[in-house]
Amino acid sequence: MKKKSNKQLLEMLRNMAEGLGETFAPFCEVVVHDLSNPKNAIYAIENNLSGRQVGQAVTELGLARIRDPEYPAVISNYANTFSDGRKVKSTSIGVKDESGEYVAALCLNVDLTLFQSFQGAISQFTRIDDREVHESLDTGAGHSERIHARIDEFAASRATSSRSLKPADRKQLVQELKKAGFLEIRRGAEIAAAHMGVSRATVYSDAK
Structure with missing residues (x-):
């Protein structure tokens, strides 16, 4: 009965992952982890940016939740990296069953590469040279x-x-x-x- 319940939960999380992945594409990967099956933990992956596959093993954070039911349910905006070195901002949400054990996790991984490019471009565009030139474009003469x-x-x-x-x-x-x-x-x-x-x-x- 518990296994069936977990399956229903995982399917609900899969639907959530699909919606989130489509909403935040192409910047955000969304992954559902089945913590009751750590050797084949990745249950679903939407907007795949990391190159991982369904059926791959649980991550270190997933293992920490499996070992400790008191581990925080939400870990948000922590630094991460993809295998090719791209910088990532991740959020992991653990999900417990009726007994209080972690059985699943929903994880969001935002690729910061493009945003950092934007940030660099904006920084360059808004840079002002430090010169002794003073001019006001306010036709109210500064009033x-x-x-x-x-x-x-x-x-x-x-x-x-x-x-x-x-x-x-x-x-x-x-x-x-x-x-x-x-x-x-x-x-x-x-x-x-x-x-x-x-x-x-x-x-x-x-x-x-």
């Missing part, structure tokens, strides 16, 4: 950040966001911005309006 900060500070004092201010509070804020001279600078009203999610005409109206 945008100060206007945004003043608005955000006012909104935070009322436990809300810049776009959720009540009309009366917004009017008070605009009056303060006007008094501080922010509406007199180039595009000041436009910058404030955009940050509060209202029209420039609304800002001019509140400023009266």
